[in-house]
Amino acid sequence: MRVLFFSSQTYDQDSFSNTPASHGLELHFQAARLSEGTAPLASGHEVVCAFINDDLSAPVLKRLAAGGTRLIALRSAGYNHVDLTAAKQLGLAVVRVPAYSPHAVAEHAVALILALNRRLHRAYNRTREGNFSLHGLTGFDLHGKTVGVVGTGQIGTAFARIMAGFGCQLLAYDPHPNPELLALGARYLELPALLRQAQIISLHCPLTEQTRHLINSQSLAQLQPGAMLINTGRGALIDTPALIEALKDGQLGYLGLDVYEEEAQLFFEDRSDLPLQDDVLARLLTFPNVIVTAHQAFLTHEALAAIAATTLDNITRWAAGNPQNLVEG
Ligand code: NAD
Numbered sequence: 001m002r003v004l005f006f007s008s009q010t011y012d013q014d015s016f017s018n019t020p021a022s023h024g025l026e027l028h029f030q031a032a033r034l035s036e037g038t039a040p041l042a043s044g045h046e047v048v049c050a051f052i053n054d055d056l057s058a059p060v061l062k063r064l065a066a067g068g069t070r071l072i073a074l075r076s077a078g079y080n081h082v083d084l085t086a087a088k089q090l091g092l093a094v095v096r097v098p099a100y101s102p103h104a105v106a107e108h109a110v111a112l113i114l115a116l117n118r119r120l121h122r123a124y125n126r127t128r129e130g131n132f133s134l135h136g137l138t139g140f141d142l143h144g145k146t147v148g149v150v151g152t153g154q155i156g157t158a159f160a161r162i163m164a165g166f167g168c169q170l171l172a173y174d175p176h177p178n179p180e181l182l183a184l185g186a187r188y189l190e191l192p193a194l195l196r197q198a199q200i201i202s203l204h205c206p207l208t209e210q211t212r213h214l215i216n217s218q219s220l221a222q223l224q225p226g227a228m229l230i231n232t233g234r235g236a237l238i239d240t241p242a243l244i245e246a247l248k249d250g251q252l253g254y255l256g257l258d259v260y261e262e263e264a265q266l267f268f269e270d271r272s273d274l275p276l277q278d279d280v281l282a283r284l285l286t287f288p289n290v291i292v293t294a295h296q297a298f299l300t301h302e303a304l305a306a307i308a309a310t311t312l313d314n315i316t317r318w319a320a321g322n323p324q325n326l327v328e329g
Contacts, residue, residue, distance in 0.1 A: 001319055002026045003073070004045040006034035006054050009268065012075070015304040019312055033264075036060050043067035047315055052076045052295070053264040058086035065090040071318050074327070075311045076298075078234060080207040084329030094327040095314040099154050101303035106158035108297035109202050109232045112256030116228060116291055117142070136288075143167035148198030150191070150214070151205025151233065152178040159202055160184055171198050174205070195222040200230070207234035217242040226253030232297040235261035240280050247287050255290045258297045267294040 001024070005012060008029040016027055028045065032038045034054035040063065042048050048069050050056060056072065061083060064072070072087065074096040087094050115121055118139040126133065147163045149156045152174040160170050160181055170186035171194045172178075181188070191214070195201065201223070205211050215229065216239040223229075229252060231238055240261045246252035260267070262278055276282045284290050298307075310325070317324045 001047060001315070002028065002045040003047040003049055003315060004042045005029045005049040005075075006032060006038065006042075007051040007268065011299070011304055012308075015308040016312070019305070019308040025312065025315060034060060036063060039063035040067060042069055045069060047071045047073055049073045049075055049311060049315075052078060052081060053267065054081065055264075056082040056087075058083045061086045061090055061092055065092055071095065071315065073311050073315050073318075075307050078206060079327045080234060082327065084327065088329055093318060093323060095311075095318060095323065095325045096327050097307050097310040097314070098325055100298070100306035100310065101300060102154035102158040104300040104303040105155045105204075105232050105297040106162060107300075108258060108293070109155075109159050109204075109230050109256070110162050112230050112232075112258070112291055112293070113142070113200060113202075113228065116254040116256050116289065121291055122288065145169070145199045146171060146197055148173065148194040148201040149181070149186070150174075150194070150201065150203045152181045152186075153204065155232070156202075156204035157181060159204060160186060163200075168200075191219070192222050195219055196224070198227065199224060200228045202230040203233040203237050205233055205237065207236050212236050213239040215239065215242075217245065220246040220251060223251060225251055227251075228254035228256070230256040232258040235259040235263055240284070244280065244283050247284075247290065253289060255284070255287070256293075257284075257291070258293045259295055260292065263295060 003025050008031060013029050030041055034050055036059050039060050042064055046069060048064055050072060072092055072094045077096060077098055079096050082094055119137045123137055143166060145168050147168045148171045149160050150173050152172045157178060157180050164170060164184045170184055172181050172186045172188045173191045173194045177188045214237050220242055243255060247255060260281060285292060314325050
């Protein structure tokens with residue numbers, strides 16, 4: 001069975017090619033992002049393996065189905081970028097990797113917190129230039145601070161466990177409270193109350209119609225002045241331009257983003273020799289209290305191995321008529 005990977009990077013080729021379950025499948029890797037223009041490349045491939053910034057809208061799915069594709073195997077947990085109604089109408093099955101390493105993403109969120117708090121990005125640049133001044137590098141103890149976890153599924157729970165280990169007080173917001181968070185001593189609150197009480201807020205909910213722009217100018221106004229906001233969920237959880245005003249007037253004291261609403265045209269590529277066309281991102285990158293990483297929270301050896309193993313298992317199980325991890329609209 002022929003499988004075409006879109007948006008593939010060398011680390012994808014390594015992890016998929018080194019997985020024993022790949023035997024029997026013919027894996028083809030394309031660096032191109034899936035779009036209406038590149039969809040014809042999949043002609044003759046029964047399976048398309050796609051990542052988070054691939055375009056899986058109705059017109060693209062239509063082209064894939066016309067070329068003989070029957071299965072979309074997402075090598076991601078999130079599936080907000082797939083038009084599931086169109087997929088169903090076209091007879092395309094969609095599978096995903098519901099959990100590969102919640103620790104990878106949770107630990108990256110913590111890395112952003114620590115780097116922002118202790119200004120590691122500034123200290124790194126200073127000492128390399130022979131500047132050993134500590135001016136402007138004062139941080140705060142995490143111990144005793146209040147952390148708000150928005151979305152307490154697998155990643156939010158892994159994150160909460162780590163922050164509890166630092167001695168933080170936990171607040172949580174999720175329509176489906178998780179007993180494990182309660183066991184860690186977390187208090188579930190409505191979102192406005194969480195935003196008012198937490199000094200650090202970390203987003204771990206999926207992107208849905210309910211969560212789109214969950215953080216906007218109104219919710220930013222509810223924060224404690226100088227609060228820290230971390231987003232490793234999805235870019236569109238935040239109305240990004242609203243962040244700029246909140247950073248300018250100090251309402252937002254620290255911002256760590258691993259995801260960005262308009263990341264699809266930018267992330268995963270080296271664009272360092274091109275002028276940055278995105279003015280909102282360009283402005284965000286000027287703030288000394290902002291760190292942006294290019295959707296790398298998932299990128300650990302353990303997560304890549306688990307993504308490859310589950311994706312290939314999803315494909316072989318589907319081919320055998322015994323599908324798992326199906327996504328249905
Ligand atoms: P999960 O399904 O285990 O947990 C999601 C939680 O969000 C659930 O408890 C759910 O009840 C809650 N939720 C749903 N709607 C909500 C709302 N309106 N407000 C608050 N909470 C809500 O998912 P997960 O594995 O923990 O992943 C969470 C998200 O992290 C994914 O949807 C994905 O977008 C993102 N993610 C990012 C990366 C990365 O590399 N940056 C990697 C993997 C996942």
